[in-house]
Amino acid sequence: MSTAIEAHDLTKRYGRTVAVDDLSFNVEAGRVTGFVGPNGAGKSTTIRLLLGLDAPDGGEIRVEGRRYRELRAPLREVGALLDASALHPGRRARSHLLWLARSNGLPAGRVDEVLELVGLTDVARKRTGGFSLGMAQRLGIAAAMLGDPHVLVFDEPVNGLDPDGIRWLRAFLRSLAEEGRAVFVSSHLLSELEGIADELVVIGRGRLIAQTTVSELLASRLDGRVHVRTPQVVEVMAALASAGATVTSTGSDALVVSGLEPDEVAQVVAEQGLRLHELFRERTSLEDAFIDLTRDAVEYAAERPVGMS
Amino acid sequence: MAGAPTKAGAPQALRSEWLKLRTVRSTMWSLLLFVGISILFTSLLTSGSSTEGGSPGHGGDNDIVMDSLAGTWFGAIAAAVLAVLVITSEYSTGMIRTTFAANPRRRTVLAAKTLVVGGVVLLVGLATSAACFQVGQWFLRGNGFNYEGGYPAVTLADRDALRAVLGTGIYLGLLAVFSLGVGAVLRHTAGAITLVLASLLAPVIALNFLPESIADWVEKYCLMGAGLAIQQTVERDDNIGLSPAGGLAVVTAYAVIALVIALAAIDRRDA
Numbered sequence A: 001m002s003t004a005i006e007a008h009d010l011t012k013r014y015g016r017t018v019a020v021d022d023l024s025f026n027v028e029a030g031r032v033t034g035f036v037g038p039n040g041a042g043k044s045t046t047i048r049l050l051l052g053l054d055a056p057d058g059g060e061i062r063v064e065g066r067r068y069r070e071l072r073a074p075l076r077e078v079g080a081l082l083d084a085s086a087l088h089p090g091r092r093a094r095s096h097l098l099w100l101a102r103s104n105g106l107p108a109g110r111v112d113e114v115l116e117l118v119g120l121t122d123v124a125r126k127r128t129g130g131f132s133l134g135m136a137q138r139l140g141i142a143a144a145m146l147g148d149p150h151v152l153v154f155d156e157p158v159n160g161l162d163p164d165g166i167r168w169l170r171a172f173l174r175s176l177a178e179e180g181r182a183v184f185v186s187s188h189l190l191s192e193l194e195g196i197a198d199e200l201v202v203i204g205r206g207r208l209i210a211q212t213t214v215s216e217l218l219a220s221r222l223d224g225r226v227h228v229r230t231p232q233v234v235e236v237m238a239a240l241a242s243a244g245a246t247v248t249s250t251g252s253d254a255l256v257v258s259g260l261e262p263d264e265v266a267q268v269v270a271e272q273g274l275r276l277h278e279l280f281r282e283r284t285s286l287e288d289a290f291i292d293l294t295r296d297a298v299e300y301a302a303e304r305p306v307g308m309s
Numbered sequence B: 001m002a003g004a005p006t007k008a009g010a011p012q013a014l015r016s017e018w019l020k021l022r023t024v025r026s027t028m029w030s031l032l033l034f035v036g037i038s039i040l041f042t043s044l045l046t047s048g049s050s051t052e053g054g055s056p057g058h059g060g061d062n063d064i065v066m067d068s069l070a071g072t073w074f075g076a077i078a079a080a081v082l083a084v085l086v087i088t089s090e091y092s093t094g095m096i097r098t099t100f101a102a103n104p105r106r107r108t109v110l111a112a113k114t115l116v117v118g119g120v121v122l123l124v125g126l127a128t129s130a131a132c133f134q135v136g137q138w139f140l141r142g143n144g145f146n147y148e149g150g151y152p153a154v155t156l157a158d159r160d161a162l163r164a165v166l167g168t169g170i171y172l173g174l175l176a177v178f179s180l181g182v183g184a185v186l187r188h189t190a191g192a193i194t195l196v197l198a199s200l201l202a203p204v205i206a207l208n209f210l211p212e213s214i215a216d217w218v219e220k221y222c223l224m225g226a227g228l229a230i231q232q233t234v235e236r237d238d239n240i241g242l243s244p245a246g247g248l249a250v251v252t253a254y255a256v257i258a259l260v261i262a263l264a265a266i267d268r269r270d271a
Helices: A043-050 A093-103 A109-118 A133-145 A163-178 A214-221 A233-242 A262-271 A286-297 B010-022 B025-047 B064-068 B072-093 B095-102 B106-142 B159-186 B189-209 B212-221 B223-231 B244-268
Strands: A003-014 A017-028 A032-036 A058-063 A078-081 A151-155 A182-187 A199-204 A207-213 A226-229 A246-249 A254-258 A278-281
Touching: A003 A043, A003 A151, A003 A182, A017 A043, A017 A058, A017 A182, A017 A199, A032 A043, A032 A163, A043 A058, A043 A151, A043 A182, A078 A133, A093 A109, A093 A133, A093 B010, A093 B095, A109 A133, A133 A151, A133 A163, A163 A182, A199 A214, A199 A286, A207 A214, A207 A286, A214 A286, A226 A262, A233 A246, A233 A254, A233 A262, A262 A278, B010 B106, B025 B064, B025 B072, B025 B106, B064 B106, B064 B159, B064 B223, B072 B095, B072 B106, B072 B159, B072 B189, B095 B106, B106 B159, B106 B244, B159 B189, B159 B223, B159 B244, B189 B212, B189 B223, B212 B223, B212 B244, B223 B244
Parallel strands: A017 A207, A032 A182, A032 A199, A078 A151, A151 A182
Antiparallel strands: A003 A017, A003 A058, A199 A207, A226 A254, A226 A278, A246 A254
């Protein structure tokens, strides 16, 4: 496994706003790395720095050990999907891919191959002005695949795709990683990456919050709280407390237990001859873990509605 | 191109930019407007002119070569807009990022755009200028600008006429380069078109309000004055005090300065 993208102390300011703040992370080949953070966290800026579009104020970001601007045929090394709607509306889809192919001396035959790959062959001769956002996303993905690159960078590729398109994209990203390519996908919703991403780079306010695997993130956020409903609240509380658990009453018949696993709770209750109506473990979703992780880094947080705390 | 290397170099940039230019409809429309408006205005102006005119105090010294090329000034606006749009439309759609990600050598990309749009406007401009000359001479001959009226027939075999016609085509190509340079610096369609049109028209409008010493200088070194100097074939009192070669030098300077600023800026700024 080799490092495809390497950011080192990367910093970018726009006026007085620090968009990317001393950011370091790695993206490895052969896996899908999710790049997640709330809106305005600096994801797109980081991707622009990666592609040599913006110049960093500090640090650097390299692709397979080289600065992007040093690449001789960039499309052969890095395929990127930025803003899918950044197309000239009057140009036909095929012509759009053809000028891109020519800019790197790629054969025209590649254009038809990638159109086939993303399922746009039928609309190849249509002007992109009439494309839905989903079609534009597919065209952007086709453009990224033109040079058959080792490294793929997709900025919010799920935007505008219908459920079918999302399923297709997930399978497609997985297959790219299985072919040994590095796949770097940004999203402001972690749930979009659930089941696709192996690795996560989580950022907020331009700073790295965590570089972790999906399973590690879930594990670290499971606090093992167990919910119990019982008609014998007082007795059950006493029994669990003497078994070493921390127990809180949350209603006339409800308890929250930490420090014991569900099977241990059931065991203690059964030994005392007490009754339970309900027993379940609080499940932390990836999204909850993510919200927890990025709570302090949300740039524009909404006030919590009254009564919901 | 057998065995074309897969790299992002200058030949690739040229082929790519040429394809971009010819795969949007606005290019064809702009060029049709360029040719059409030029011939239309030359027709209107020359069909309505009479031998009564002339420079103050010297009736009958009309420059019928220059008069026949007058329509190109109207067509020039379409050519300038085309050249501006070649670069600003990429900024307004955001496509410039795709362009620069595909080829991070931005100066090469800008140079390729310059050659492509400058070359197309030069060729179409030469054809337009020649067409205006022919159409204009035909109308003028019918309006008394003939041998009997003291105006011997002029053809492209005449050295001065040929120079004015070729010079007009070259001027239009250089105006396109200037416009592209302004577009690349401002990166905004409306702003760039405004600045290009202001560069063409504002000094000419200001001439009447300036003291004579300054006006003479402005007339010589403004963008339109340079073009008119290229088109002059007759000694008249109201001529621009600049030779055709001088006019060419002035418009070249405008194009080069705009392009140099654009080349310097394009590598430094965030796309």
